[in-house]
Amino acid sequence: MSHPAVVSVQSRECSPELLERLSGSTLFPERPAGAAIVSVVRRGGGSLFYVAAPAMVDADEQVEYFLGLLPEEHEGQLKALRDRVEVGSLDDRSSRWLSTKLLDGTNPAAGELRERIHAFVARERAAGADVRLDCFEPSANLEELAASLGMPANQADASVIPLGTKASGRRIFLDAGVPVVAGTDEFHSVDELAGGITDLVEAGHRKLVLKLSSTEFGAGMGNALLDLGATDLPADREGVRAAVAAALPTADLVDPKLTWAQYAAMITTSGVVAERWVEGDEVRSPSFQGRIAEDGTVTAVSVHDQVLGGAGLTYVGSCFPADAAYRSEALRHGLAVGARLVANGVRRGDYGVDFLAVREGSRWQVLGCELNLRATGTKHGFTMATALLDTVPDPDGDLVVGGSPRVYEASDGIADPSLVGVRPSALIDAVRSSPLHYDPVTRTGVVLHLLSALPTYGKFGAICIGRDRGECERMMRGLRELALALGNR
Missing domain, CATH: 3.40.50 (Rossmann fold)
Structure with missing residues (x-):
């Protein structure tokens, strides 16, 4: 063999x-x-x-x-x-x-x-x-x-990369029967964008998210938030369009190192879509990871709840598994999107679907948000957890070891200025000698990654595997305290 x-x-x-x-x-x-x-x-x-x-x-x-x-x-x-x-x-x-x-x-x-x-x-x-x-x-x-x-x-073949744009993702969601957030077509000028946003405003939407459409922008770094709630809008359409155009330069860009002028210039090459900002009693962002085989078979790999920063627009980590309240719906929609990708010529590869799960009262609604025609930031943590635990999710999407459930929390952004200069070997030694270190007997504990970012950037990543969410949260807090103590020596 x-x-x-x-x-x-x-x-x-x-x-x-x-x-x-x-x-x-x-x-x-x-x-x-x-x-x-x-x-x-x-x-x-x-x-x-x-x-x-x-x-x-x-x-x-x-x-x-x-x-x-x-x-x-x-x-x-x-x-x-x-x-x-x-x-x-x-x-x-x-x-x-x-x-x-x-x-x-x-x-x-x-x-x-x-x-x-x-x-x-x-x-x-x-x-x-x-x-x-x-x-x-x-x-x-x-x-x-x-x-x-x-x-x-x-x-997937490089020829199908355009299927991974924000605009293409919206079309594929609709073709797959996945409900989407109210939004616009893709535009390549600020003037066109103002017109599309005017349509959303006239439909009653005042708080919007702008998304550069190209696959070049990941982790929400091509997004901007435009809040027109306090803007005095005239009654006529042309007046609304002019007010929108005047307000666009005030949009709050996720990437703090960009100016509006630079963002506007990117619109001409990347394209941009606008969507209503989703609000409810509670809003979460489950993320589906799927895999397409050479024969066109589509497999569900995992569903995580994303941990988002930057006004809920930037990916910083994930929790596995996603909440059972909406996990099965995310699985069903994720598989439907994979089938549409196959119908559009994708022959193999990873893909991810980011959803918005919105709770109103006791009811959750799952909306298609973004399509990623690639692996996602959840993959390395999932691969590590399933390899260490020597298991894969059951049909309900849970990890079970010897009849006992396992969950985990993963982060790529554990950071503090005091950690600049710390060597990976020093953090490895500190974790190894602590109760946090992964224990192959209990199959719980902390595993580090992204360690080379420590000396220069003062940041690293980790996955905390536990029996329940509370245990994972305690591990993550303990790891941060351990790292800070090392950095402040």
């Missing part, structure tokens, strides 16, 4: 300018490293070549930490496992995509790294391995790399 061998290139191919502005985002491709090590090497018995740029900080200590999350069967096994993990790094801290750095024909170091990848693939194939290229999202760059390695990437 063949063993798996994985080349992992987790390039997040959003706007390079956005990567430059978003703290520590050039290190996002490192987020799934631990999950890949546990799932491919520890559980899968395979080999892994993980590509990173910039280089992982304390790489050996990080790899050994992840390998050690599950106990060794005998002395010396850890060394054998370590030999099956190869980290290929480039010392490139620019905001270029990881795939661009890797395929840079002018950089001798990139050429040497490509040769190492080819050697890994040749060696593993000769040993009878099933070799795969694991990526975060569709990309022409990654298709070029895949062709050179003689294998497909595991995401």
Whole structure:
């Protein structure tokens, strides 16, 4: 029986300018490293070549930490496992995509790294391995790399990337029978946008969210909030349109490093949609993750509740599983969207659907919000949890181990200025020697990730696995206290 061998290139191919502005985002491709090590090497018995740029900080200590999350069967096994993990790094801290750095024909170091990848693939194939290229999202760059390695990437073809825009997502939701928030078509000028917003205002909507439509903008960083509630609007349409146009430059941009003039310029190339701001007795944001197989089969992978910051527009983490009050509806709608993607020519790959769950009284309504034709920020935490627990969700979307439920809370943004300068190895040692460290016997505890962001940005990520939500919250609080104590030494 063949063993798996994985080349992992987790390039997040959003706007390079956005990567430059978003703290520590050039290190996002490192987020799934631990999950890949546990799932491919520890559980899968395979080999892994993980590509990173910039280089992982304390790489050996990080790899050994992840390998050690599950106990060794005998002395010396850890060394054998370590030999099956190869980290290929480039010392490139620019905001270029990881795939661009890797395929840079002018950089001798990139050429040497490509040769190492080819050697890994040749060696593993000769040993009878099933070799795969694991990526975060569709990309022409990654298709070029895949062709050179003689294998497909595991995401959708680059030709279908336009299906992942905000405007396309709205159309696919409607085709799939998924209710959506009241909104506009896609516009490419501020003047057109003012006209579309006027239609929403005349329908009674005064609080709106603007969304740059292109797939280049993730984590809500292409969004802006426009509140016309206090604006004195005239009775005639042209007067309303003029008032909307005058108010647009006052929109509250999620990306604080952008000006309205810059945002307006992006509208011409990216396109923009406007939607009513959803309010109710309670509003949550469940996120569905699905997978499309080569034969067109659509599988539900998970449903999380997203943790949002920045006025509820920016992704900062997730909780698993999503609330049972609306989880089954999110699962049903997520699968329907996957079927529409297949009908539109998507042949394989991850996809995510972000919903809004709105409670009025005791009733929840689930609305389609955004479509992501790629993996999502929930994937690395889910992969780590299911690999450590050695289980997958049951038909209801729950994780159960030996008859006992497991839930988790994940964050990519545990941050404090005092953590700048802290080495990943120091935090690893502190967690290992604390009661928080993941225990493979109780199958609960804390697992770290995104550790290379610590020294420069004072931030890191973690997943807290517990028996219930309260236990996870206590772990996350304890981890923050532990990290702050380390940073304030």
